[in-house]
Amino acid sequence: MCLGIPGQITAISDAGRKLAMVDVSGVKREVNIACIIGDRAIEDCIGDWVLVHVGFAMSVIDEAQAAETLRILIELGEAQQEIAAMRTSGRA
Amino acid sequence: MTKQEPLSTLRPQRKIRDGIHVAKVSLAHGGGGKAMRDLIDDVFVQAFDNPALAPLEDQARFALSDLARHGDRLAFTSDSFVVDPLEFPGGDIGKLAICGTVNDLAVGGAKPLYLSCSVIIEEGVDVAFLRKIAASMAKTAAAAGVAIVTGDTKVVTKGACDKLFINTAGIGIIRSGMDLGAHRAEPGDAVLVNGLLGDHGAAILAARGDLRLTTAIESDCAPLNGLIDALIEACPQVKFMRDATRGGLATVLNEIAEASGIGIEIEERKTPLREEVKGFCEILGLDPLYLANEGKIVAVVPGHLAEVARAAMAAHPLGRDSAIIGHVLQGPAGRVVMQTHFGGKRIVDMLVGEQLPRIC
Amino acid sequence: MQYVDEFRDPDKAASLIAAINELIQKLAISRDKPLHIMEVCGGHTHAIFRYGISNMLPPEIEFVHGPGCPVCVLPMGRVDDCVAIAETPGVIFTTFGDAMRVPGSKKSLLQAKADGADIRMVYSPLDALALARDNPDREVVFFGLGFETTAPSTAFTVLQAEAEGLTNFSLFCNHITIIPTMRAILQSPELRIDGFLGPGHVSMVIGTKVYEFIAAHYKKPLVVAGFEPLDVLQSVWLVLKQIAEGRAEIENQYGRIVPPDGNKAALAAITRVFETRDFFEWRGLGSIEHSGVRMREAYVRFDAERKFAIPSLQVEDPKACECGEVLKGLIKPWQCKVFGTTCTPQTPLGALMVSSEGACAAYYQYGDLEGLRDRRAADAA
Incomplete structure (x- = not known):
């Protein structure tokens, strides 16, 4: 449920209505950013990667968390390779 | 092909007509009278300008021997275009109407030669816009190496169609030995x-x-x-x-x-x-x-x-x-x-x- | 695409599949008694089919496709109400594309549009608001549906309409809430589910703590999962790890998007505009207590439910429908009597055939290669 897609805020288009332009792979759309401004000045949102759902930015993507998820998967792969290598050398 | 026989050399076969002087198409342009002839002449014939179309008979005529030079079977197709919006990045309904029919012939292994162009126009459409679409069709037809040789124009009351519908039919000749399916x-x-x-x-x-x-x-x-x-x-x-x-x-x-x-x-x-x-x-x-x-x-x-x-x-x-x-x-x-x-x-x-x- | 492509990497998928297979062996799961993992959310169902995930996984794992498709679970009576509003003279009825095909008792919105109603598909409720601004002499109604992911967007839209003093905009509110729905499923005595993939985008609004009762009371693992295929696989692996280690916890695989506390601004907007209904009717599941919201008294002038005379009739699901059984994981879509015969995507009878997120429509459209093979074998026997 709830299709959401990452995009980057490129400009504030209407500060009063809390609207900003978001870029998704070159496709641009005006979205409401009321949910992600927090205590910041609205201009500080420019450059944020956000998750967009039905024209609303609903969450700022946490870069460190994204990297952490990928790191776990890379380690998992490496661990498997080591085990496989150990098995091969054990057999040899 | 149009270069050897410009429209001016063919025109004397028919009475010289006035151009179209109003900004918008009205029902009169579909009434079969002078206004209709002016619209057809000034907008479409001008743009499509070619020897087969110029006499404006009720049908285009070809020598079978000419057709047979390209292959041994005739391919015939028809397609209607109702795209919304009429103009879009990369094209318009006119370009689409030529490409669609040319491609439908070509994918059958045929060499596309002749197209028809029938338009259904909603009253109130700008004449300038029609000119633009006709020019786009002419340009695309030239690029594809096909000629628009016959056509029809109808004007309908406001709301009876969405600004402009185009139907194109096309004739091509299938290369001998080709059997695609x-x-x-x-x-x-x-x-x-x-x-x-x-x-x-x-x-x-x-x-x-x-x-x-x-x-x-x-x-x-x-x-x-x-x-x-x-x-x-x-x-x-x-x-x-x-x-x-x-x-x-x-x-x-x-x-x-x-x-x-x-x-x-x-x-x-x-x-x-x-x-x-x-x-x-x-x-x-x-x-x-x-x-x-x-x-x-x-x-x-x-x-x-x-x-x-x-x-x-x-x-x-x-x-x-x-x-x-x-x-x-x-x-x-x-x-x-x-x-x-x-x-x-x-x-x-x-x-x-x-x-x-x-x-x- | 950043934050998308890296979560679709086939090499990492292979590592996860290997890790999952290892756990399956360790757990000594038999193929006759596979583990049932429910993906609550239709978005996960879609990802599972779009990327062919179920046939990458060992047969010892079966997905049970949950109720998290707000379009699918919309009861016929509510669609009838939409049609009635849309056919009111002067109305521009706006909706997400998904809802256009959902059958009512007489017609869908797509059919009502063909019959002449002014129904427009929009990408965002903001676009409905723009239509209201541009058409001051028309009444613009937005068909609000969805779980907590979507509810903030319509709440903010109503607040914006209020701020601008628009009088020709209203919301037909059909928002539903996830927790009562999951509770209803968990309370079902015949339930056979070993763990859950939690809805990632709902959770970015409501957070992860609200699921604690599932681990504490029902002793089921739940992993809040993202929607890229690696997210889904990693979440399956995390559920299996919990089972293997004898744990039942709420974990968050989708940390890049989902904060533990959710989104304060979004929750505040929901609370400001909406209040809980006593009951809300679901297609396939019946009436569920506190599972829907309606607009508060303070926003009555934006409430289409009160602005229009709507029939508000309860229309029963077709008798032959077994959507409820499918949703609870008791039967597979193709085991339903009407699957693919009287119930197809062209003429859907049940909730799950309605939207491409629905389990039955997904099976019909994308096909589950293994499942369909089984089905053919069963048919032949």
């Missing part, structure tokens, strides 16, 4: 496309404006007879071609699988898509395999000739991103499967209806 795919054959998919569908959806998405995506609308000539020359053993218009790649693949009683497996990794089209589809929850194209063909060739065919298409400006996207399998009959880039497999079925943007 969706039923001819066999296990081991390769499936190719001539470039990036989904551009037209995405461009049209964006151009309608109601989704308020801005993109640089342009329609791929183009006459493909030149590219198809190159393909046939390099690979006369080609078994089937179809332009992947409404319903997109997925629909054509299903039609082949069904008609030939074979299975098809394509690879997501090799299926050419523009980043913007991917983004566009992600935002709206659409599947690019079902988006319309107006300048893309699907071709089936024997497996050992796949690379020859790809290289021939890739050498043409309209085929730079040509790719071998999959293969024909024994079965399951009628089934199209996609090997996803991620490593899984999924069935690519026919769509039930129009693809609608979704939120969930």
